Amino acid sequence: MSDAAESEIVEEERRMGWPAIAVAIVFGLLYAYDLFLALSNLIGLSSGLSDPGIIPWSPLIVGVIVPPAAYAASFLVGRRRSLGLFALTLLTGLAVAFAVALSLEAYVAVLLVG
Numbered sequence: 001m002s003d004a005a006e007s008e009i010v011e012e013e014r015r016m017g018w019p020a021i022a023v024a025i026v027f028g029l030l031y032a033y034d035l036f037l038a039l040s041n042l043i044g045l046s047s048g049l050s051d052p053g054i055i056p057w058s059p060l061i062v063g064v065i066v067p068p069a070a071y072a073a074s075f076l077v078g079r080r081r082s083l084g085l086f087a088l089t090l091l092t093g094l095a096v097a098f099a100v101a102l103s104l105e106a107y108v109a110v111l112l113v114g
Contacts, residue, residue: 019083024075027090031071034097038063041105045112056111059104066104070097 016024042060049055074093078086 016079017083020079020086023083023087023090027074027087027094028071030094031067031097034094034101035064035067038067038101041108045108054112056108059108059111063101063104066100067097070094070100 038060042064045055045060070093071090074090078089081089
């Protein structure tokens with residue numbers, strides 16, 4: 001096999017086809033929903049409480065950081081895999097992001113109730 005043919009095969013393996021792009025967009029919307037929930041918690045608690053000294057800032061900010069970080073990590077891990085494994089990797093990252101969000105929400109509720 002010539003070097004040109006090998007470089008074409010390698011270049012073709014690096015490209016994502018339109019099904020993989022569609023899967024990435026659908027999962028991106030699901031991750032964006034999780035990010036929206038975290039931003040809603042951050043904005044709602046910061047404007048809804050009369051005493052800003054009791055707002056647990058660190059879990060709220062972590063909740064905003066986790067969904068984009070989980071999407072980026074899942075995308076980078078799964079981008080060179082087959083379409084099924086790519087979707088499974090994104091689904092695993094989404095499950096982790098929602099699990100962290102639920103844990104942080106419960107933690108903030110316990111902190112606020114006392």
